[in-house]
Amino acid sequence: MNRLTMLVSAEGTWMLEDSSEFRAALGDPEPDYDGAAFAVKNLGFIRFQILDKSIIEIDLHPRNVEIPALLAVQQQILTSHIKLFRLKYFDLGWKSEIICSAELAVARLSELCAPRFALSAEDRFLVEPQDYRRLYESEQGPLQLMAQKWRMSFGHFDPSVIAFAINKDLLSRLIIVGVRPARAEPVFRFIGDGHTNWLDDNYHLHAIGGRVEDQPDKTYGQWVSQFYKSVASTGQPRYDYVTASIQRPPATYTTHYERLLLPWKTPSDEVLVTLTSRGLGADAADKPSVIEPENSLPRYSAMSS
Structure with a gap:
């Protein structure tokens, strides 16, 4: 299976999983653990993977996602020619959903991140x-x-x-x-x-x-x-x-x-x-x-x- 893996930092910066840039952001030059999974669960990163040019897999911990990261991923989804998405997100445990539309995937990501971005009396x-x-x-x-x-x-x-x-x-x-x-x-x-x-x-x-x-x-x-x-x-x-x-x-x-x-x-x-x-x-x-x-x-x- 051909797999292209990218990560988006909390600041909205794209980087390769095995890059020095990612290891610097992780704060560990030689991690002996799954650094990408750690960054997704704890540092607000989003993992974005393209599998065989036919499905996009997105991993995130919604409570930790910041606006720039969310926007960067949603922008990429809307400009992609791939229309099949698997969303994997952490909510007490890891859950997974399959979505067959870019627009619905964008909307679902917004819903998942709603606790972070939900409207309140002050939000306008x-x-x-x-x-x-x-x-x-x-x-x-x-x-x-x-x-x-x-x-x-x-x-x-x-x-x-x-x-x-x-x-x-x-x-x-x-x-x-x-x-x-x-x-x-x-x-x-x-x-x-x-x-x-x-x-x-x-x-x-x-x-x-x-x-x-x-x-x-x-x-x-x-x-x-x-x-x-x-x-x-x-x-x-x-x-x-x-x-x-x-x-x-x-x-x-x-x-x-x-x-x-x-x-x-x-x-x-x-x-x-x-x-x-x-x-x-x-x-x-x-x-x-x-x-x-x-x-x-x-x-x-x-x-x-």
């Missing part, structure tokens, strides 16, 4: 991961246009991206964030003026160069910053439905929107991540870019405790 953010590839197959819209531009540009950012956004009337809802390997915290590079409904009127002008997490609502800033880092580190797009309650004096601003995060290569080591978003509401005109089937996935929280 929900995210529903979607398969971004379906945007290529649906009708034209702002998210589809940016996805097509990203694909046609092979993920390379140049001034034509801004020209394209202007030409397609996308600039006002565009946010561009820079992420550098040596500087983990994402920073704003551009904020369209269409975001003043949830930001102060002039925030989009003076926030450029500032950290994403330093938004007026710092809890929201810290939460959303993790998604930018995940997309930049994996190099994979991310398409979500989001519900958020953002603190914006004099009252809380609650919004439900779909967003597309795209990673762009640049001549430097900085990765630019663009956000294109579109509000969702009860009106027919506010339907998602990709219509969900009637048995659509349940929401889950990706807010850390």
Whole structure:
């Protein structure tokens, strides 16, 4: 049996099981035990194995899983061509489930990690991961246009991206964030003026160069910053439905929107991540870019405790 084994650290970093990087993270250069099993059970790692290119096996201890690790694995699931999954998780003892859908596997992982990420009175953010590839197959819209531009540009950012956004009337809802390997915290590079409904009127002008997490609502800033880092580190797009309650004096601003995060290569080591978003509401005109089937996935929280 051909087996490719990867591990995702609590910080969302991918590494090979027999690598020096993993042994350093384990803190034991020559373990005489199953280091991967120990890391999964005690250190918040997730083991991700591809067996004969036909099934993906995922091992985790849900109570120890952190948001970056969960996001990294869910992103990989949604971009994989394999549709058969075995989830092995620890709950007093090891349990196993077989799932025949990427979307259901993502939802089940969220449910398993719910004790860690469950909503409470203080938690205000929900995210529903979607398969971004379906945007290529649906009708034209702002998210589809940016996805097509990203694909046609092979993920390379140049001034034509801004020209394209202007030409397609996308600039006002565009946010561009820079992420550098040596500087983990994402920073704003551009904020369209269409975001003043949830930001102060002039925030989009003076926030450029500032950290994403330093938004007026710092809890929201810290939460959303993790998604930018995940997309930049994996190099994979991310398409979500989001519900958020953002603190914006004099009252809380609650919004439900779909967003597309795209990673762009640049001549430097900085990765630019663009956000294109579109509000969702009860009106027919506010339907998602990709219509969900009637048995659509349940929401889950990706807010850390």
